[in-house]
Each structure stands twice: as structure tokens, then as C-alpha cells.
Amino acid sequence: MEQSFYEQVYEVVRLIPKGRVTSYGAIAKALGAGKSSRLVGYAMNNAHDALPPIPAHRVVNHKGLLTGKFHFPTPELMQELLENEGVIVDQDKVKDFKTLFWDPAEEL
């Protein structure tokens, strides 16, 4: 599997600027598969072995909630990484989500 939907997702996630976040649906939509939002999340499941490492901590659901934090080595790591980049996280939710939101479709 050289090229697949996953590769597309990885590319977009790696393009996310530091201190910015995006949603799975936005990525899926940017790839032309707005209904395949679940695939984006599924791709992240494989992102653990993807190289270079994927900044999955910059990707959250459309609610701005860190749903995938449990998939990290440690749930708190995701929040730490976000705060380390200047993203404020409160109650497992990204503060000013719509403000820090980064639309991949605009970059692509």
C-alpha cells in the first residue's frame, strides 16, 4: 500500500501549522470525501507507524474535543503537546477552537 487514503490524510495533518488545529471532517472534505470523516480517524489509527511522525494532537473532532487523546502513549501527552505549541486546552477541549481552526482546503 504505497498510496492510499491514509497518505492523503497524513499529508494534510503534517501541513497543519504549529499552534493550529483542524477537524477530521475538514480534512476529509479537503480530500473530497466529506462523508469519509471516519476514514480520517481510522487513518490516524495507522498513523502510529507512519513516518514521519504525524502530529495527531493537532487533529480533533468537529467539537474541538480531544477524542483521540486515549490513543496517545499517555492521554495527558496530547494536551501537553497542544499547550506546548500555544494551544489552550480546557476540559479536553480546544479553547477558541474556531479561532485556532485551520482549514486544509485553504492551503490545498
Next chain:
DNA sequence: TTAATGACCTCCG
């Protein structure tokens, strides 16, 4: 090949 899974999104009550 068929069936099941998933870090989601949208709609309806």
C-alpha cells in the same frame, strides 16, 4: 469475498 471495525459527522426527538 464477506463481514466487522473505527481518533467521525449530521439529523431527528
Next chain:
DNA sequence: TCGGAGGCCATTA
């Protein structure tokens, strides 16, 4: 306005 249930697509076993 808030909560719950269903549906979509690609990948893996």
C-alpha cells in the same frame, strides 16, 4: 438548547 441514534466510506482479518 441539549441529548441520543444512525449512516457514510475505506481498510483489515
